[in-house]
Amino acid sequence: DAMVIQNPRYQVTQFGKPVTLSCSQTLNHNVMYWYQQKSSQAPKLLFHYYDKDFNNEADTPDNFQSRRPNTSFCFLDIRSPGLGDAAMYLCATSITGNRKEQFFGPGTRLTVL
Amino acid sequence: AQTVTQSQPEMSVQEAETVTLSCTYDTSESDYYLFWYKQPPSRQMILVIRQEAYKQQNATENRFSVNFQKAAKSFSLKISDSQLGDAAMYFCAYKAGNMLTFGGGTRLMVKP
Numbered sequence: 626d627a628m629v630i631q632n633p634r635y636q637v638t639q640f641g642k643p644v645t646l647s648c649s650q651t652l653n654h655n656v657m658y659w660y661q662q663k664s665s666q667a668p669k670l671l672f673h674y675y676d677k678d679f680n681n682e683a684d685t686p687d688n689f690q691s692r693r694p695n696t697s698f699c700f701l702d703i704r705s706p707g708l709g710d711a712a713m714y715l716c717a718t719s720i721t722g723n724r725k726e727q728f729f730g731p732g733t734r735l736t737v738l
Numbered sequence: 739a740q741t742v743t744q745s746q747p748e749m750s751v752q753e754a755e756t757v758t759l760s761c762t763y764d765t766s767e768s769d770y771y772l773f774w775y776k777q778p779p780s781r782q783m784i785l786v787i788r789q790e791a792y793k794q795q796n797a798t799e800n801r802f803s804v805n806f807q808k809a810a811k812s813f814s815l816k817i818s819d820s821q822l823g824d825a826a827m828y829f830c831a832y833k834a835g836n837m838l839t840f841g842g843g844t845r846l847m848v849k850p
Contacts, residue, residue: 726785
């Protein structure tokens with residue numbers, strides 16, 4: 626089945642130690658998104674790629690970076706995780722256009738010790 | 739900027755009964771789509787139902803239906819014959835272009 630895959634599902638890191646979360650998709654969608662979701666809250670968009678074009682949200686901290694080496698893969702790099710960065714990180718994909726919903730991966734739960 | 743408001747942080751329904759989750763939004767766009775997403779505990783967010791703003795007819799997917807009132811900018815979700823598996827966070831979302839704007843979510847509990 627075509628899907629959005631996130632690895633790992635659970636990630637533990639230490640305060641200040643860089644961490645990378647990965648997302649891959651078999652849907653061949655041209656738009657990929659990274660969201661941060663804290664407990665019982667709505668997902669908060671960090672950035673998205675429209676094809677190779679990177680679009681950062683204005684309030685996304687500089688600590689968060691992203692790479693998209695090809696259509697299928699997208700990475701979220703957290704350069705110096707703080708305790709406040711502990712959250713669920715969701716990857717989503719879509720095709721350009723209003724009617725096209727976003728398809729979400731299962732998420733990576735990040736713990737910062 | 740678009741905003742989406744879900745005024746019910748939590749709702750509870752008895753199994754087999756019907757429940758309605760509320761959602762309002764604010765936009766100046768004329769072409770947009772509205773979605774309800776379901777996020778079960780520790781599980782993946784999935785699409786429940788979609789409504790095109792240009793369509794007057796309310797969308798229906800099995801036990802799930804919407805009441806779309808465009809002039810009032812209201813988009814409620816009705817779940818009929820509620821099942822234990824319906825227990826989840828439900829997010830209303832607005833989409834124009836590539837961006838989704840989420841409401842704050844409603845936690846639905848289903849009592850056996």
